Amino acid sequence: MYNITNLDTKLTQPLKILAKRYNFKLGQTGRTIIATQTDENILKINATENNVEIVYKELPAFFRAIMILDKNEKKGKLSFELSTNIWFDFNGLMIDCSRNGVLNVSYAKEMIEQLAIIGQNVFMLYMEDTYKLESEKYFGYLRGAYTKEELKEIDDYAHLFGIELIPCIQTLAHLDQFFMWEEIAEKYADIDNVLNVSSEAVKDLLDRMIGYLSKTFRSRRIHIGMDEAYNLGRGTYADKNGLKSKTEIMREHLENMLNICKKHNVKPIIWDDMFFSGYSKTESDDYKIPDGIDLMYWDYYNNKVEHYEQNFEKRSKITNKDIMFAGGSWRWVGYASHHGKTLAATNASLTACKNKGIREVMTTAWADDGCECPVTTVIFGCVLFGEHQYNKDIDLDEFKENLLYITNMDYENFMKPQEFDIFPSIEDKSATVTPSKYTLYEDPLCSKFINHTEVVKDDLTKIYKDLSNYFYNKAKDCKDEALKATNEFYGAFGDVISLKWNLGLNIYNAYKNRDKDALKNIIDNQIEPLIPLVEKLKVARMKEWLITNKSFGFEVLDQRFGGIISRLYTTKLILKSYLDGKIDKIEELEEYRLPATHYREEGMGEIVHYNRAQRCMTASKMIW
Numbered sequence: 001m002y003n004i005t006n007l008d009t010k011l012t013q014p015l016k017i018l019a020k021r022y023n024f025k026l027g028q029t030g031r032t033i034i035a036t037q038t039d040e041n042i043l044k045i046n047a048t049e050n051n052v053e054i055v056y057k058e059l060p061a062f063f064r065a066i067m068i069l070d071k072n073e074k075k076g077k078l079s080f081e082l083s084t085n086i087w088f089d090f091n092g093l094m095i096d097c098s099r100n101g102v103l104n105v106s107y108a109k110e111m112i113e114q115l116a117i118i119g120q121n122v123f124m125l126y127m128e129d130t131y132k133l134e135s136e137k138y139f140g141y142l143r144g145a146y147t148k149e150e151l152k153e154i155d156d157y158a159h160l161f162g163i164e165l166i167p168c169i170q171t172l173a174h175l176d177q178f179f180m181w182e183e184i185a186e187k188y189a190d191i192d193n194v195l196n197v198s199s200e201a202v203k204d205l206l207d208r209m210i211g212y213l214s215k216t217f218r219s220r221r222i223h224i225g226m227d228e229a230y231n232l233g234r235g236t237y238a239d240k241n242g243l244k245s246k247t248e249i250m251r252e253h254l255e256n257m258l259n260i261c262k263k264h265n266v267k268p269i270i271w272d273d274m275f276f277s278g279y280s281k282t283e284s285d286d287y288k289i290p291d292g293i294d295l296m297y298w299d300y301y302n303n304k305v306e307h308y309e310q311n312f313e314k315r316s317k318i319t320n321k322d323i324m325f326a327g328g329s330w331r332w333v334g335y336a337s338h339h340g341k342t343l344a345a346t347n348a349s350l351t352a353c354k355n356k357g358i359r360e361v362m363t364t365a366w367a368d369d370g371c372e373c374p375v376t377t378v379i380f381g382c383v384l385f386g387e388h389q390y391n392k393d394i395d396l397d398e399f400k401e402n403l404l405y406i407t408n409m410d411y412e413n414f415m416k417p418q419e420f421d422i423f424p425s426i427e428d429k430s431a432t433v434t435p436s437k438y439t440l441y442e443d444p445l446c447s448k449f450i451n452h453t454e455v456v457k458d459d460l461t462k463i464y465k466d467l468s469n470y471f472y473n474k475a476k477d478c479k480d481e482a483l484k485a486t487n488e489f490y491g492a493f494g495d496v497i498s499l500k501w502n503l504g505l506n507i508y509n510a511y512k513n514r515d516k517d518a519l520k521n522i523i524d525n526q527i528e529p530l531i532p533l534v535e536k537l538k539v540a541r542m543k544e545w546l547i548t549n550k551s552f553g554f555e556v557l558d559q560r561f562g563g564i565i566s567r568l569y570t571t572k573l574i575l576k577s578y579l580d581g582k583i584d585k586i587e588e589l590e591e592y593r594l595p596a597t598h599y600r601e602e603g604m605g606e607i608v609h610y611n612r613a614q615r616c617m618t619a620s621k622m623i624w
Helices: 009-022 058-072 105-118 149-161 180-188 200-216 236-241 247-262 304-316 339-356 375-390 396-407 411-420 436-443 460-477 481-500 503-511 515-547 554-579 615-619
Strands: 031-037 044-048 052-056 082-086 093-095 122-126 164-168 190-193 220-222 267-271 295-296 324-328 361-367
Touching: 009 058, 009 105, 009 149, 031 236, 044 058, 052 058, 058 105, 058 396, 058 503, 093 105, 105 122, 105 149, 105 375, 105 396, 122 149, 149 164, 149 200, 180 190, 190 236, 200 220, 200 247, 220 339, 247 267, 267 304, 295 304, 304 339, 324 339, 324 375, 339 361, 339 411, 361 375, 375 396, 375 411, 375 481, 375 515, 396 411, 396 503, 411 460, 411 481, 436 481, 436 554, 436 615, 481 515, 503 515, 503 554, 515 554
Parallel strands: 031 052, 093 122, 093 361, 122 164, 164 220, 220 267, 267 295, 295 324, 324 361
Antiparallel strands: 044 052, 044 082
16 A cells, blocks of 8 residues: 555546556555655655655656556565666657557557556657548548547546657658548649649648647647658659759758648657668768757667667768657567567667667557557567666566566567567577468468478477467466457467468479379368368457457458458369369469569578568459
């Protein structure tokens, strides 16, 4: 029991919510909590059997102190002292709400509570078109877009915990879904998913977007994106204005966006890659980012401190402001999260941030290719970023303890999903290869990944069955509804992949050898058992989806799972026709197999990274 009679209501109101979530008691008796706010970047705790003194800078730091206090008390440790520097002023999560999964309001609030107890003060919603821009009827249409009321509700809840909710949008490219409507593309598009930034209609659209968001969010910061506009100025823009360098167009557009943001009293943040990439011609000594714009360097691929330090140096040459940094919680390479990569890249990048005095960081949680991986997995990266915020050097055991306290799920459970892709024989546990994805989607007859599957030496059938049992057992003990659903999904995933991973290879080899007994065995022992298991997998994925996301967007995964089931039925029909002599050959199996991709991750050989569901399924054309 903690005595909170001396605390201000700005502390007690959110603390009561956290007490219910994390099972500690508050009242007018017990250990008295004394809280003192400071301007210093420190967090101090002096705990005795009767009193607890907490010195904190911002509300989330106070909540982190409560987590440390309660965790120690539950271990029987009542008296202790802690004093630590706070290494980052700005730290939190950016959640992708644009790749079909739009975080629902209820789960957004749960994530805010978790960020608060971690001690983080920033939450970004990445919304390309998933907010209701009232003056654009097709903006977010049928996409689960947030209403103004929903955004305000999330903003109010974040504010209660001292967390700044920041909109993260796109004002240059990445507007594929908005441009799917012909009249919209005709009005606003340059080429591909890029806005025609010279158009007066586009300038008006951008003014309305910024104006709407500035009135909806408390924050006076807004992330305006502006990344990966590969063909900027090469379409309608060029027809009107002639060919100009991308750098020149970017300069003009940046100035326009800065003026719009000033008009609406918000400060813009932009991604850095339009200035540092293979498609940029910017020379670092001849251009400066205009004052009033913050530059965010994003990078979650490298595992070496020196790599990040060198890139901070390069970026410092084009901005007079301190650089911001975005790392990642790896859940965007299929259905399995890859937290071996999260660990390696985060530990390197945030060490470099501390070495270089970078004070503003965040973890991104993208949902590439349709939000296949459960949202629940991203909190691993948030907790890790939190450990770096409050420790110069993190302690792995302490991280594991805090992760368990914050999520009620242990470290091993968070790390386990990557074993669907990172087999025991793979030494580099930070690899990002994706065999569980491409073998799940691989067509049984038009099998593209045979060359990449036949090299596997591990007994994946056993490994995947063992993983299935592991996750189902974990689900039994899981009290958190969303995490329970996640474990159940991975249990079902293991069952499916244990039969599906080598199906295309087995069919191809049996047919090539004209082994009809083997083909009959494949029908009886792989294809027929798979059909109900894939249906069960779909239901399991939907369960977690509806706990964490709005229902919109799941139709994509539904159709993918349905497509797998349909092709299993068709494959069974064709194989039986061949076995019964109704057809003398199977055309799809007559063709020699080539590698699916030339890309090779270092040290992985033929086990590859391939993260495009439609391209996993077929070499034929699926869309116009």
